[in-house]
Structure formats: C-alpha cells, structure tokens
Amino acid sequence: MARVSSSLGWRDRLGTLRARIGVVRHRYRVNPGLYCLGNPTHESPVLVSANYKLSFDSLRGRLAGIDAFILVADTRGVNVWCAAGKGIFSADEVALLVERTALAERVSHRRLILPQLAAPGVAAHTLKKNCGFSAVFGPVRAADIKKFLAAGMKCDEAMRSVTFTLGERATLTPVEVYLALKPLFFAIIFLFVLAGIGADFFSFERGLARSVPAAVATAVGLFSGAVFTPVFLPWVPGRQFWLKGMEVGALAGAGFCYWHDGGMANIGLALWVAALCSYLAMNFTGATPFTSLSGVKKELPRGLACQIVLAAVGLGLWLAAPFIRG
C-alpha cells in the first residue's frame, strides 16, 4: 500500500498552480486505491476522496499528525463535487474500491468518512448495502477534518455550509481567463481581417491600426468579465449574472471610450466590451457554489439574446466607421 505524506512538496505546489491556471485539468490525477497516512492501525479512520490531485492534495495537506487511510475513488480526474454531480463519484464506485483494496481486512470498523459534497453522487444507504460500510458525511472543507475528528465525527453548522469568500473567488479567476484566451485569440485574428476592410476594399495598414484598439477592447472585456466581476460579485447589483456582467461591462466600455475617443468605431468596441463581459460573467455561474441549473436556464436565453444583439450592433458600428469617415 502506498504511503503518502501530509506535507506538500514544491512539485505538488507547482501542480496546484498549473491546475489553478488551467494548463492541466483532467490529466491531473492520482491512482485510485488505498493510501496510508502516518501510521494507521485497524482502528484508524478511512477518508474517501476523488482522484483529482487537487482534491487529494487539499485533503492530505490538512492532516498533519493524523494517522488515517485515504481511499481514493476513480472519479476520472474530476473533483469531489463535480464528480458527484455528474454521478461518476457514486456508491457503486466506492463499493468497488472497498472490495478491490480488501479494506475489510485492514480495518476492524465498518465506517467510511465521505466529503459532504460527495452526497449528490454517493447515497449512504446504497453504499452500506453494497459493501457493508456505513458512510459518515464529514465537513464541506478538508480544512475542518481535524476539528471534525476531534469532536467525535461531528460538524457544526459552519462546517456544513459552503462559502464563497473573496479568496475563493479570486482563486477561480485564472482558469476563467486561460480558457477564454484561445477563442479570443481567434476572434482577434478575425477582427484583424475585418479591420482592413474599407472603401478601398482592403488595407493592411488600416487593418493593423484598427485591430490594436479592437484587441485592447477584447482584453478589457476579458478582464472585466472573467476577473473583475467574479472578484466583486457580491457588490455588483442584481442576481442574474448576465446583468451583473452587463453593468460592469457598460462601465468598462465607457472607460474605454473615455481613454480613446468617443468616435463611432470606439462606441462599437465599447458595445463589444459590454457583450463580452456579460457573457464571461454569465459563464462564471459554472464556477460558483450557489447557482442552480433552473436559474441558469432561466437567465441564459435573455442574457445570450442581449449579448448577441450588442455584439452585432457593436461590430456593425466598428465595421461601418471607416466608410463613413470616407
């Protein structure tokens, strides 16, 4: 059986950084199986985790001084909550692993500690039926596990509640930017080609001159939608995310016009800033711990319609500007 440490090395920290940026995603895995932490005996607790290395590291990293077994389920490299939501982290999966690792021979008790956020995928009563081990739901955050164990496997209300602190929101923003970069890179190439079009058909110089502000506007929209709005989320008025993004985007667009000039082309680009910011803010629903599927389905059509209209009008103004100037 593999033995793991509760202290994270520089490789782990580098891996965490790369996963947080989004350079590695589903490939960042640990092998499913049973791991030893410290010197567990047959009475030591068994903690269940996902095989996304970020999940595994955040668990073991908080267990200094604890002797325990860690049972890593095969969640295809997906974190606890998302894997549970998609049904990959299930009672069947955990039961299979209990049998494969012969856990019943290593411990005398019949109890597994599951992360609370595994509940959407793992039914405790099914698990008991499948492998004879009963499930105890631990706290939401790995940081509270020592407290949970010390209190005789009990959680208070705070340990059972998800949070969305400034730090937690900020941590999620690099991957939002990273994933948006690729489509936006192609968008800028496309804008460069369009930028050259004028009364004399096409000019490379005009293309270059006009695509620079277009690229700046795109960067402003990206930052305001994927970084600023998530970080300042609770202070941006409104509940619907597309609306929050539209508010921030409108301000950012106005700022863009103020720094450049308020000509027709820049007003068009300001509308593009607002549309892009609104879309990226709406996309952040996928990263928050409080948006429901019903809610997102409700706001999505309105948001998308406004974004498409704004982007189309903005692009139209920007394309028409060189013709009107003559």
Add this chain to the structure above:
Amino acid sequence: MKMKKFRYLDHTAILRLDGDACVGCGNCVTVCPHRVFALEGKKARIVDPDGCMECGGCAKNCPVGAIFVNPDDGCGCAAYIIQSWINRVTGLRLNLFSC
C-alpha cells in the same frame, strides 16, 4: 450567515419534500451545503427554498425517496447548457468548453 449575501434567483429552484413519506432520518439536513432543511420533531422541513442550488445531495441520500430535485442532467453552468443545446440541434457530441 455568510452565504446570505450570495442569493440566486428566487422562486426558481425545483425542490419538493413529501412530508407524509418523510421518516425524519435527517440525512437531508446533514448533506445540504446551503442549510435548506431543518428537522422539526420527526419530520424534515424546507426552511429556505430559495437557498437551494439543486445539487441533489438530499434527494440522493433520502432513504424513502421523499425529496424531488430538478433531475435534469448537467450542472448550473452556462457554457455546459449552451453546449448541450448545440449538440441537440446538430446531433454532434462536442466538448467545446472543457467542463
């Protein structure tokens, strides 16, 4: 409570509890990350319906199937929903947004 400043759309989440079927085990109270349920006497009760994010942990862990949560596949993520629309219209199985 910290999450009170993060409220999503009111009267939108689909969450129902069949009080007659409830056996009062308290699993829903335990697993809910938004503390939507409370145990009153021998029955669970929904005390904050608008706090629900439809994660489905309560329904999954109800031993008598007394809880109904929006069963639609997927998560509360705009890109994922857009992708499922595109795939339904085109008949493809794309994974455009890596989620």
